[in-house]
Amino acid sequence: MxxxxxxxxxxxxxxxxxxxxxxxxxxxxxxxxxxxxxxxxxxxxxxxxxxxxxxxxxxxxxxxxxxxxxxxxxxxxxxxGLAPPNGTLARSRLQEALNFVSSELHKSFSPFFSGRELAGDARQKAEAGVGRRAAHIERSLADGRAFLLGDTFTVADAYAFVVLNWAGFVGVSLDAHPKTQSYVARIAARPAxxxxxxxxxxxxxxx
Missing domain, CATH: 3.40.30.10 (Glutaredoxin)
Structure with a gap:
């Protein structure tokens, strides 16, 4: 490949x-x-x-x-075990998570990579957009689970990690989302x- x-x-x-x-x-x-x-x-x-x-x-x-x-x-x-079997509810949950990361979380970072300088109200709006999506991740982890679907790392976690990790590169704080911060650090420490x-x-x- x-x-x-x-x-x-x-x-x-x-x-x-x-x-x-x-x-x-x-x-x-x-x-x-x-x-x-x-x-x-x-x-x-x-x-x-x-x-x-x-x-x-x-x-x-x-x-x-x-x-x-x-x-x-x-x-x-x-x-x-990186994805649940096809045809199961767990697989639908994986697709749900992947689609959220793709269409919501990923897209919320688009203003930071537009090539235009972000300042003032435009930056505040972009940061708020990221914050709303990060809050969803925070809620998903509120029950103490280690990963988006539970205690097992899946492909959705790899994608979510990469996108959330952009926050540090564009200067967006995740301090309001401590479980999300720990989640990012946990995946960052994986050998892969x-x-x-x-x-x-x-x-x-x-x-």
Whole structure:
């Protein structure tokens, strides 16, 4: 398999899951601005929408969109427990969480990556938008569960971690959501997460 990624972008969720599975895969860093991959390919011929992730399977099929890529990966190794079985209520809960992260939490960070400087009322509005979505995560963790679906780490947690982790990069405080902060720290400490962040140049390898 090959994962087209951009350092620190939402594609890192798939990178983390590939590490969790111990899968054999290649990485191809992609510049979504120029549309070129590190290997010199035109990324638009791979993913017409021009954004990551794009996973090329061993059979040559291209899968895009984080929820689809993540579930595909989990289903390749069901014994790893990264997604509940298809057809169960638990699987619907996973899809519910993935869709929330994709359409609500992820989208709330869009103003910070628009290329325009955020200040004054515009920044306050953007921060409030992130805060509302983080509050939902906080409520989800209110019963003491370690992860979004309970005590088991799933692909939804990899995606939620990557997006929530952006808060530190854009200067949005999560102090009002202590359970969410602990959740982010818990996933950040996983070996698969550390390995992905080192590979993407977001942190240095520990000595």
């Amino acid at each position: 090959k994962l087209h990624y951009k350092p620190g972008a939402c594609s890192m969720a798939s990178h983390i899951i590939l590490n969790e599975l111990g899968a054999s895969f290649e990485l191809d860093k992609t510049d979504t601005e120029t549309g070129k991959t590190e290997a010199g390919e035109d990324f638009r011929t791979i993913s017409p929408n021009g954004y990551v992730p794009a996973l090329i399977t061993d059979s040559g099929e291209v899968i895009t969109e984080n929820p689809a890529v993540l579930q595909y990966l989990a289903d390749q190794s069901p014994d790893a 997460t550390i390995k992905a962040m080192v590979a993407e140049g977001l942190m240095e390898q520990a000595a």
